[in-house]
Each structure stands twice: as C-alpha cells, then as structure tokens.
Amino acid sequence: MLKQEARWLGSQVASLDLSRVSPLLNVGSSTRYFREVQQPWIDQELFAPLRRRGGLVLHQDLKADDGVDVVGDLMDPDCVARLAKNGARSVCCTSVLEHVEDRAAFARRLTDLVAPEGVLVLSVPHAFPWHPDPIDTMFRPSVSELAALFPDMRLRASATVPCGRLGDLVLSDLPGALSRLLNPGKGAGTGAPRASLRQWLWPWLVRPFEVTCVVLEHA
Numbered sequence: 001m002l003k004q005e006a007r008w009l010g011s012q013v014a015s016l017d018l019s020r021v022s023p024l025l026n027v028g029s030s031t032r033y034f035r036e037v038q039q040p041w042i043d044q045e046l047f048a049p050l051r052r053r054g055g056l057v058l059h060q061d062l063k064a065d066d067g068v069d070v071v072g073d074l075m076d077p078d079c080v081a082r083l084a085k086n087g088a089r090s091v092c093c094t095s096v097l098e099h100v101e102d103r104a105a106f107a108r109r110l111t112d113l114v115a116p117e118g119v120l121v122l123s124v125p126h127a128f129p130w131h132p133d134p135i136d137t138m139f140r141p142s143v144s145e146l147a148a149l150f151p152d153m154r155l156r157a158s159a160t161v162p163c164g165r166l167g168d169l170v171l172s173d174l175p176g177a178l179s180r181l182l183n184p185g186k187g188a189g190t191g192a193p194r195a196s197l198r199q200w201l202w203p204w205l206v207r208p209f210e211v212t213c214v215v216l217e218h219a
Helices: 003-014 032-038 041-052 077-084 103-113 143-148 166-172 174-182 197-204
Strands: 024-027 057-061 090-094 119-127 153-162 210-218
Touching: 003 041, 003 090, 003 119, 003 153, 003 210, 024 041, 024 103, 032 041, 041 057, 057 077, 077 103, 090 103, 103 119, 119 153, 143 153, 143 210
Parallel strands: 024 057, 024 090, 090 119
Antiparallel strands: 119 210, 153 210
16 A cells, blocks of 8 residues: 555545444455554554544455454455354455456445445556566556446545655665565466566556555445
C-alpha cells in the first residue's frame, strides 16, 4: 500500500460512524510486520485511528503469520464460516483484486461479507508496475470499472489517488523496492509470465503511480 493511498482510505474510514465500520475485516492483510514495520503507514493511517476510537480490526490472509487473525482462502466456505463468527460489519480490501483470477466471483464474496449497514473499502492500482503475488492480471481499473464489479452496491466516495513515483516508493520501502528491482518476478507462480528489469523499471522512472480507491455501500 502506498502512503497517499493509505491516507485517503484512512480519512474515509474516519468519516464514518464507528457503528458502521467496526468490526472491520481486512482481506489480504499480510503480516503485522508488513503493516507496522515495513510499511508502517498502513497501520498509522488506516487501522490505528480506528482502534483509538474503540473499533476492532480483523485481519485475514492466506498465510498463517503474526498478525493474521483468520487464515484461509476467501473463496473457501470454511473460511467464510469462520469469518462470519467474528461479526464483521465492514470490509477493507486493498491491492488484492489485481491478483485474483476470477474477479467477479471474488467481488460477489466481498459484497456478501458486508453487513447491510456496513461499507466496502477498496483500492486497486490504476497506474503501477507488474507485481505478481503469485499472479498479476494487470487489472488497472478506473473508478467506474471498479464499481461495475459490484452491481449490488453504490458509490459513497471515490478518487484516483496520485501516489508519487518510483523514487518515492524506493525511499519509503527500501527492502521491498530492492527486492522487486533485483528480482521483478519474485512471488510469481511457476506459470506466470516474467517481466524483465527493463520492462519493470524504465517506464516508471518518470510516470507517476495512481491508485483507484472507492468506498461502496449496499444499494
């Protein structure tokens, strides 16, 4: 997650009544280390302010690790059943949809997880390099394209957030940036296409990053 993206998402969550947004399910959360140390602005901008208001955050990811509350695949009924027991009211899903093969099915699952009074907080890169985990479908939607994946929900807020350039990313997350620069295909599945360093790097030396961010609610 990029700093400006986290700031925009955090401001939207802060604008909502606590009763609407908590408990908040964070889908594809990664680890506590990633959220609080490697990219500390994720917690500082998005989750810590909610906790200070008395809100609860539930972190879900495919991999078991420190800071992951529910381990499992969101498309697995068993995982969904375990999530349901925690009574999440709203859902946050950032930089995940570009890594999903069946976006429509995943979007339906996200919609189903949002309580009637809750919201769905989403972000997907709009202008950003290829970054497989384990795939990157290169889904880079506009606001309208992202909202169209959720026909049963309506837009509450949206923005295409400018998020700096490659140099800003390198300075803010040096370990992660160096890993991508030295091995652009790291994290890719064995069958995933590879991008060379030249393909990964050169276009983004001057082109700014942008992230599509939306907040949706049930129609």
